[in-house]
Amino acid sequence: MSIALKEVGVTVPDSPEVTLLQNISFMLQEGSVTLLIGHAGSGKSTLLQVMSGLLKPQTGTITVDEQPIWLKPMKADPKQLLRFGLTFQFPEQQLFARSIAQEFAYSLRPYKLEKEERDRRIREATHALDPRGVFAMDRSPFALSGGEQRRLALATTFATAPDWLLMDEPTAGLEAAAVRELLRMLRERVGRGGLVVATHDLDTFFPLADRVLVLDHGELVFDGSPQELCRAPEVLARAGVGLPSCAEASVEMARVGIAIAPDLLTPALAASAILAALREAGSASASAPAAGTDAARVAQPPRPAQRPAPEPPAPQAGWLGLDPRAKWLLYLLLAIGTMGQQGWGSLAVAAALVGCSFLGLPRSVLGGIRKIATSYAIFLIFSVALAGIQFSPLGYSVDNGWSTTFILTRLFVVLMAGCWLAMSTPYSQLVQGLNWALKYLYKVKLPVASFSLAVSFVFRFIPLIMREWQQFSMIVRARGKASVRPGSVRVRDIPALVVPLLLGMFHKAEQMTVAMEMKQIDGTTLLLRKNTLEWERGDTILVVIALIAWVLLLFT
Numbered sequence: 056m057s058i059a060l061k062e063v064g065v066t067v068p069d070s071p072e073v074t075l076l077q078n079i080s081f082m083l084q085e086g087s088v089t090l091l092i093g094h095a096g097s098g099k100s101t102l103l104q105v106m107s108g109l110l111k112p113q114t115g116t117i118t119v120d121e122q123p124i125w126l127k128p129m130k131a132d133p134k135q136l137l138r139f140g141l142t143f144q145f146p147e148q149q150l151f152a153r154s155i156a157q158e159f160a161y162s163l164r165p166y167k168l169e170k171e172e173r174d175r176r177i178r179e180a181t182h183a184l185d186p187r188g189v190f191a192m193d194r195s196p197f198a199l200s201g202g203e204q205r206r207l208a209l210a211t212t213f214a215t216a217p218d219w220l221l222m223d224e225p226t227a228g229l230e231a232a233a234v235r236e237l238l239r240m241l242r243e244r245v246g247r248g249g250l251v252v253a254t255h256d257l258d259t260f261f262p263l264a265d266r267v268l269v270l271d272h273g274e275l276v277f278d279g280s281p282q283e284l285c286r287a288p289e290v291l292a293r294a295g296v297g298l299p300s301c302a303e304a305s306v307e308m309a310r311v312g313i314a315i316a317p318d319l320l321t322p323a324l325a326a327s328a329i330l331a332a333l334r335e336a337g338s339a340s341a342s343a344p345a346a347g348t349d350a351a352r353v354a355q356p357p358r359p360a361q362r363p364a365p366e367p368p369a370p371q372a373g374w375l376g377l378d379p380r381a382k383w384l385l386y387l388l389l390a391i392g393t394m395g396q397q398g399w400g401s402l403a404v405a406a407a408l409v410g411c412s413f414l415g416l417p418r419s420v421l422g423g424i425r426k427i428a429t430s431y432a433i434f435l436i437f438s439v440a441l442a443g444i445q446f447s448p449l450g451y452s453v454d455n456g457w458s459t460t461f462i463l464t465r466l467f468v469v470l471m472a473g474c475w476l477a478m479s480t481p482y483s484q485l486v487q488g489l490n491w492a493l494k495y496l497y498k499v500k501l502p503v504a505s506f507s508l509a510v511s512f513v514f515r516f517i518p519l520i521m522r523e524w525q526q527f528s529m530i531v532r533a534r535g536k537a538s539v540r541p542g543s544v545r546v547r548d549i550p551a552l553v554v555p556l557l558l559g560m561f562h563k564a565e566q567m568t569v570a571m572e573m574k575q576i577d578g579t580t581l582l583l584r585k586n587t588l589e590w591e592r593g594d595t596i597l598v599v600i601a602l603i604a605w606v607l608l609l610f611t
């Protein structure tokens with residue numbers, strides 16, 4: 056049983072120029088324990104998602120037992136998906152059901168097991184992960200403690216008995232005793248299928264691993280045993296990863312004249328080596344090794360990472376660099392002008408003006424706008440089809456259909472103008488631009504403080520919701536083994552997506568409210584904040600264009 060990646064490359068879906076993984080090739084054998092390490096953002100989670108069939112690489116191939124995971128361009132082989140169990144960081148966040156039994160049922164459903172086999176697997180998984188017997192099947196998962204919830208989430212994956220267990224940062228946020236317990240469970244599993252762990256916790260996992268893959272900015276820069284890696288600390292330093300304790304201890308021991316190898320992965324091995332070194336030193340009355348001896352060479356501290364100097368931030372192109380106040384104004388004038396149109400000719404002029412505003416936007420932004428436009432087009436077709444239906448006598452009124460088309464098209468142009476504003480302006484700037492305008496209303500005693508607070512809150516939440524949606528949709532696709540297009544979710548998986556998403560959002564809202572209370576931020580302070588926006592010549596030109604566009608729309 057093997058999994059093989061050949062020249063795998065992944066780019067950001069909407070920005071092919073941004074590479075996440077590059078030319079990754081390796082083969083893992085049955086029963087092996089492999090660690091994926093690398094600096095934050097080096098591509099470890101992305102690689103796990105690619106290996107488990109959740110993310111399709113743009114280049115290269117992935118095969119399990121020489122069978123490709125991806126059968127069709129955007130569809131993974133459902134049988135292959137069943138062979139993987141992927142646990143995400145903080146797996147307890149994925150719980151959603153009313154009872155523990157339902158959590159197991161959701162994870163096991165794709166396997167279509169007989170009742171006896173299903174019960175046996177649940178018994179085995181709970182035996183391994185629930186030593187205190189708290190997993191009563193009718194109990195709510197939300198009545199468990201945080202640690203117990205994590206055990207339950209792991210148990211639901213263990214119960215699927217995957218050939219390949221892939222774990223993303225399994226020790227994140229765990230106390231020392233829980234880490235030891237997790238390690239014990241993983242040790243018991245060694246030999247039964249392959250295990251791949253993405254981690255920053257080198258000390259915990261090095262003794263367990265057969266092999267370590269080091270990623271640096273999406274590239275595989277090391278593939279070897281943990282011992283080999285400890286003997287080559289410069290690889291870790293270059294990849295921006297800290298040294299494991301064994302390598303650090305070897306450096307520190309060398310400083311006090313005791314030479315021990317840097318690849319003693321457990322405290323027991325290190326203790327024996329120190330004892331042996333001390334005995335040898337005592338019997339030979341040896342002094343500290345001089346520079347250039349073997350021991351000193353072993354213990355040379357690694358040079359700090361040689362990273363290229365960070366590139367200066369790219370200047371913001373076109374629309375992106377303009378003052379949000381000018382953009383708000385352009386948007387308002389375009390929206391008001393468009394809503395005033397009554398004929399197709401003048402609506403076409405408005406649409407052309409909005410279309411011009413898309414010039415110069417990055418491809419990734421245009422990709423996002425295209426998706427919104429496609430969804431709206433489908434909505435429009437359905438609405439027009441329904442709007443024209445007549446029942447007595449049964450028929451279709453072209454006039455009704457046509458006027459609905461006009462109204463919805465007009466709305467579409469305004470929606471596109473809104474998309475342009477939202478996507479060409481960072482959220483913080485959008486809020487600042489709006490607050491700038493509201494400040495004048497506040498000064499004339501209009502009650503706009505709460506509105507300003509609500510707007511700030513909503514705009515802060517939009518990117519958060521989008522990020523969380525992506526994260527939780529990935530989780531339900533992994534749990535539900537859904538062979539669907541990346542980014543889409545089956546209807547039956549919606550509860551498993553929505554419940555954790557809402558819980559996560561409530562939690563974030565609570566944290567944000569507490570933070571705002573502590574900083575004593577309310578709508579009034581937001582309005583009275585110092586304005587950091589800078590009006591430039593380009594903004595004046597934009598406002599003049601906006602006024603010309605508005606006048607054009609008024610008189611066409």
Ligand SMILES: Nc1ncnc2c1ncn2[C@@H]1O[C@H](COP(=O)(O)OP(=O)(O)OP(=O)(O)O)[C@@H](O)[C@H]1O
Pocket residue numbers: 067068075093094095096097098099100101102
């Ligand atoms: N859908 C996406 N769109 C844009 N960028 C993305 C996307 N997914 C991942 N990235 C970026 O790809 C890079 C690799 O992310 P990944 O989560 O794989 O890193 P990681 O090594 O697991 O990081 P960490 O150790 O912090 O968990 C990051 O810079 C991340 O911001």
